[in-house]
Amino acid sequence: MDNLSLFISIPAAVAFFIPIASHRFKWFPDVSASVTTFILLLLSLMTLNHETVYRMGNWPASYGIVFVLDGFSCMMLIIVNLICFLAALFSVDYIEKFYTSKLRYYSLLLLVVTGMNGTILTGDIFNLFIFLEVALIASYTLVGFGCSSRNLEASFKYLAINLLASYFILLAIALLYGKFASLNMAVLSQLMKVNPVDNIMVFAFVLLFVGFGIKAAMVPFHGWVADAYTSAPAPVSAILAGGIIKALGIYVLMRFVYNIFGMNYLISTIFIYAGAMSIVVGVLMALGQWNFKRLLAYHSISQMGYIVLAFGIGTPLAILGGIFHILNHSLFKPLLFLNAGSVEYETGKRNLNNMGSLSKKMPVTAVSSLIASFSISGIPPFSGFWSKFLIIVAAIQADKPVFALWAVIGSILTLASFSKIQRYVFFGKGKYFKDEVISEVKEVPYLMRVSMIVLAIFCSFAGFLLLGGLNGIFGPAVNALAGGTDLYITRILGR
Amino acid sequence: MIYTLCFILFVIGLYGVVCKKNIVKIILGFLIMEYSINLFLILLGWRKQGFVPVVENLAGVENLVAQSVDPLPQAMVLISIILGLGILSLMVSIAIRLYQRYGTFDITEMNKLKN
Amino acid sequence: MIEALISMLLVFMIIAATIALEMTDLLSAVISIGAVGIVVSICFLLVGAPDIASTQLVVEVLTIVILIRATIRHDLVTIDGDREFFGLTVTIALLLVFFIFGLKAFWNLPEFGVPAISEFPDAASNHYLLKGFEETGSRNILAAIIFDYRGVDTFAQLCALFAGIWGAFAIMRVQSKKKKKKEDLYHDKK
Structure with missing residues (x-):
């Protein structure tokens, strides 16, 4: 699979085609979105263990645009397209029940996929900025898709904060261009090695750190997360948690840090402290929540903290843990959001106090949510345990036992708040629970079940992917980051 | 000097976004930030006594390299202007709908999410 | 020569932008932002970017139309004052720190008129x-x-x-x- 342009052209073409075809064929949006995302998932699986540089229009890297496929971007492609496929399947019934205007929904969903794939693959900073904007503009609408006052408020907040971040990023790109007269990431990386660090590079790095930190929901910049996740339709929350903050936030930030600017002690320290803060602040804010989706949103901040901490430590083992935690968080957090969506689909409730005893009526939802909860709180056989374990071991190896302890504490608090969900929603009863709420409840439709079951299976068995350790399936991804700037420059420019 | 003035314009836009509580003013703040970055990019590419980057006679191509302004920032700005238009239309439509729901443009009065 | 002209235009833009943000009447604020946009377009024309200047002009007109659509039908009750984000003084202090920090970077750029x-x-x-x-x-x-x-x-x-x-x-x-x-x-x- 060497033609990387398919990852952006297929979803964009279908997105443009949906509004035209849907007036005649009512089934077209559902089917086309699911089929397209499934094809993209297959294509991204075919890129596994490939490393290639695709030249757009056959212009060489120094003055054209190149798409770069290495281990890390391949991993992200698979994660993003898997989540988008399952979310598209889940949307079929969910959107039908709650919202109008399906064709606009699917069209924008596919544009989000286009933007994320483009951001992951591109090797040019300005091109990256535009693809990032494509994904973000489409997601602004999806967050406010219900158009109730709360949806719109959350959407505007999300838009304002992220647009601010985007302009910071654009200013940083302009500054870098003014200094180095180049937009290609590899060329920039090469020039930065030759030239001494000066104020322009420092200021550009600060702007990029703030900009992508906002998009990655790091702790000083996490203001938009809870509102946006709570207001969005459940499949969109799943994409936000599993795709957007990973592909547009942490992935790009790590590309910049490891492959363009180059990691050093100061940057590493900043990341470690930001990650440690995120872990505890997110989980503490989640503990007091009674809204199902808002609780999950705060946990997202906390889990992103683990990833940032791992990348901050920066040893190959820590990077392995970080990448595996990205994968795990993209499995269990979307699953939990889909569970929340299913519960809402059947009962119409979001507050934990109003629910109860759903485990008998909705066995699939209850069991999958149990698996996801075990996984997110790091109970041994499930996937979340292995990545947290790796991060903690890496922290101890790197002589930072305080942060290892910190991560363990975060994990215990996570367990506490997820036992609350299990108790109130599925196995016990909430404070204001009434029996008539669940009298007509039954299991959700088949397609919604399928996407939850697939994610639950992955959550249970993803630990096996770690077999082989640094030489296993994650080996190329770890190498791509641990190889630093040199490997990246050689891969793209060939010298 | 001129770049500094551009940066002042950027900071004014930032002030509008961060401090104002009227939604329309926030949108204007974003517009000012966009203008300042676009202008900054174009000014970065300017050359003293520079030409427009158009090939007029084929013999003078080498001349063009020495005397034309930088065309790449112009391409970036062209794209960023159109991008700004898309974002603006979305922002304004959200603002209009918010006005319909709350009856005001004041962002401090929109606090249903907090409850 | 052209540097002085562009500096003057930039100062004009800074004034117009400040007016646009501080004006209580929304319609006047939108008109002021239109002035900023037109001057940006003139600047593009002066520094050898005629294609961008014409695009900017067209987009500017569309921007004004969209913004007027947002404001004209609604009552123009004046909304005074600023948001209590951390308190206004703290925010402005943060902005100043950002500005001074950034200023050093901007002074390190190549001289105006000598592109990279x-x-x-x-x-x-x-x-x-x-x-x-x-x-x-x-x-x-x-x-x-x-x-x-x-x-x-x-x-x-x-x-x-x-x-x-x-x-x-x-x-x-x-x-x-x-x-x-x-x-x-x-x-x-x-």
Whole structure:
């Protein structure tokens, strides 16, 4: 699979085609979105263990645009397209029940996929900025898709904060261009090695750190997360948690840090402290929540903290843990959001106090949510345990036992708040629970079940992917980051 | 000097976004930030006594390299202007709908999410 | 000469932008932002970017139309004052710190009028200028860049424009949620 342009052209073409075809064929949006995302998932699986540089229009890297496929971007492609496929399947019934205007929904969903794939693959900073904007503009609408006052408020907040971040990023790109007269990431990386660090590079790095930190929901910049996740339709929350903050936030930030600017002690320290803060602040804010989706949103901040901490430590083992935690968080957090969506689909409730005893009526939802909860709180056989374990071991190896302890504490608090969900929603009863709420409840439709079951299976068995350790399936991804700037420059420019 | 003035314009836009509580003013703040970055990019590419980057006679191509302004920032700005238009239309439509729901443009009065 | 002219225009823009933000009447604020946009367009014309100037002019007109649509039908009750974010003084202090920190970076840039491409002979722009006509057949190098060398940018830009306008349609649609049967879904009552 060497033609990387398919990852952006297929979803964009279908997105443009949906509004035209849907007036005649009512089934077209559902089917086309699911089929397209499934094809993209297959294509991204075919890129596994490939490393290639695709030249757009056959212009060489120094003055054209190149798409770069290495281990890390391949991993992200698979994660993003898997989540988008399952979310598209889940949307079929969910959107039908709650919202109008399906064709606009699917069209924008596919544009989000286009933007994320483009951001992951591109090797040019300005091109990256535009693809990032494509994904973000489409997601602004999806967050406010219900158009109730709360949806719109959350959407505007999300838009304002992220647009601010985007302009910071654009200013940083302009500054870098003014200094180095180049937009290609590899060329920039090469020039930065030759030239001494000066104020322009420092200021550009600060702007990029703030900009992508906002998009990655790091702790000083996490203001938009809870509102946006709570207001969005459940499949969109799943994409936000599993795709957007990973592909547009942490992935790009790590590309910049490891492959363009180059990691050093100061940057590493900043990341470690930001990650440690995120872990505890997110989980503490989640503990007091009674809204199902808002609780999950705060946990997202906390889990992103683990990833940032791992990348901050920066040893190959820590990077392995970080990448595996990205994968795990993209499995269990979307699953939990889909569970929340299913519960809402059947009962119409979001507050934990109003629910109860759903485990008998909705066995699939209850069991999958149990698996996801075990996984997110790091109970041994499930996937979340292995990545947290790796991060903690890496922290101890790197002589930072305080942060290892910190991560363990975060994990215990996570367990506490997820036992609350299990108790109130599925196995016990909430404070204001009434029996008539669940009298007509039954299991959700088949397609919604399928996407939850697939994610639950992955959550249970993803630990096996770690077999082989640094030489296993994650080996190329770890190498791509641990190889630093040199490997990246050689891969793209060939010298 | 001129770049500094551009940066002042950027900071004014930032002030509008961060401090104002009227939604329309926030949108204007974003517009000012966009203008300042676009202008900054174009000014970065300017050359003293520079030409427009158009090939007029084929013999003078080498001349063009020495005397034309930088065309790449112009391409970036062209794209960023159109991008700004898309974002603006979305922002304004959200603002209009918010006005319909709350009856005001004041962002401090929109606090249903907090409850 | 041209430096002085552009500096004057920039000072004018700074004044107009401040007026636009501080004016209590929204319509006047929108008109002031229009003035800023037009002056930006004039600046583009002065520094050798006529294509951008005309695009900016057209987009500026559209911007003003959209903004006036947002403000004109609604009552123009004046909303005074600023947001209590951390308290106004703290915010302005933070902005000042940001400004002073950034200023050092801006002073390190190459001198105005000497673009970075003259310092880096193998920069992409130099290749476009030298080989652009030969390789693409376009006399306008800008057209060669946006349609050929960096065509993916244009593709993505169209996706973004489509997403913005299609999103605006989605946000403005009349009935956005299906009728609810039993209870209000989004307001959990006790």
